[in-house]
Amino acid sequence: MxxxxxxxxxxxxxxxxxxxxxxxxxxxxxxxxxxxxxxxxxxxxxxxxxxxxxxxxxxxxxxxxxxxxxxxxxxxxxxxxxxxxxxxxxxxxxxxxxxxxxxxxxxxxxxxxxxxxxxxxxxxxxxxxxxxxxxSLGPDPLTDDFTVETLREILTREGRKQIKGVLRHQGTIAGIGNAYSDELLHAARMSPFKPAGSLTDEELGTLYAAIRDVLGDAVARSRGLAASELKGEKKSHLAVHGRTGQPCPVCGDTVREVSFADSSLQYCPTCQTGGKPLADRRLSKLLK
The missing domain is CATH 3.20.190.10 (MutM-like, N-terminal)
Known part of the structure; x- marks a missing residue:
């Protein structure tokens, strides 16, 4: 997408x-x-x-x-x-x-x-x-008025909701989808299942920097490219999204996946979850 x-x-x-x-x-x-x-x-x-x-x-x-x-x-x-x-x-x-x-x-x-x-x-x-x-769009994460305090207010309001879903919801923050939410959470070394309202001040600052840097760098790389080149450019710079089973470019651990009914997320256990794999709900249901 x-x-x-x-x-x-x-x-x-x-x-x-x-x-x-x-x-x-x-x-x-x-x-x-x-x-x-x-x-x-x-x-x-x-x-x-x-x-x-x-x-x-x-x-x-x-x-x-x-x-x-x-x-x-x-x-x-x-x-x-x-x-x-x-x-x-x-x-x-x-x-x-x-x-x-x-x-x-x-x-x-x-x-x-x-x-x-x-x-x-x-x-x-x-x-x-x-x-x-x-x-109904939320604030744009690359505008000057999207500050650390703006992000703090959003995450506090969302409370126990998982951070991955909060970042993807267009009425909360505009423009971030499945791929870039995986990417910026990897850059922030944060579990996609972490409750949005549980971030410390340090974690909040790290996540904010990841949002601005990952999206800003992607925009800068894409600027000037023709439409026919954009999909390839995006795919070639993804660290975890769509790379299940491949080595994490940061630590070398194997990128894992959690599957849902109509989508999936990718993450690095070493970088994001303390080495612990997240439960794949779809696989868990098959094993019952």
């Missing part, structure tokens, strides 16, 4: 490509992707692109007519095309194409979604805060 660093880099890449371009047409190949009806998509025809920004994991294409907002969900992506086909795409359950944006010079964007679980969402709104997911 694209998270804050990739969406930030996508916004930067698209800002350069779309600046001053006019939208000719928006074709919806996956009807389920379009979540709004007023204003209609035809309102974008002839609209100039003014800017491309980010709200958490939402991508926001500002135009002279309205905001075209995208949430790429788990398997969505934006692909630049120097030349788009002249014929509009046909709706198909077999195609990964969800939306195509055609620009005035014949180039455009293909918004795609792999897999059968279709969660990609597109909104056309006059104000991005009309999108429910944006209206």
């Amino acid at each position: 694209p998270e804050l660093p990739e969406v930030e880099a996508l916004a930067l890449d698209l800002r350069g490509r779309l600046d001053g371009r006019a939208i000719v047409k928006v074709h919806v190949a996956a009807i389920s992707a379009l979540k709004t009806f007023d204003p209609p998509l035809t309102a974008l025809e002839g609209a100039l692109v003014d800017d491309v920004t980010r709200h958490g994991k939402f991508l926001d294409v500002h135009t002279s007519a309205a905001h075209l907002v995208l949430h790429l969900a788990r398997a969505g992506w934006v692909r630049w095309r120097d030349e788009v086909p002249t014929l509009p795409p046909k709706p198909s359950t077999k195609s990964t194409l969800a939306v195509r944006v055609v620009l005035d010079d014949g180039s455009g964007l293909d918004i795609t979604e792999a897999g059968t679980r279709k969660s990609l969402a597109m909104y056309l709104v006059h104000d991005p805060h009309d999108v429910p997911g944006i209206a």
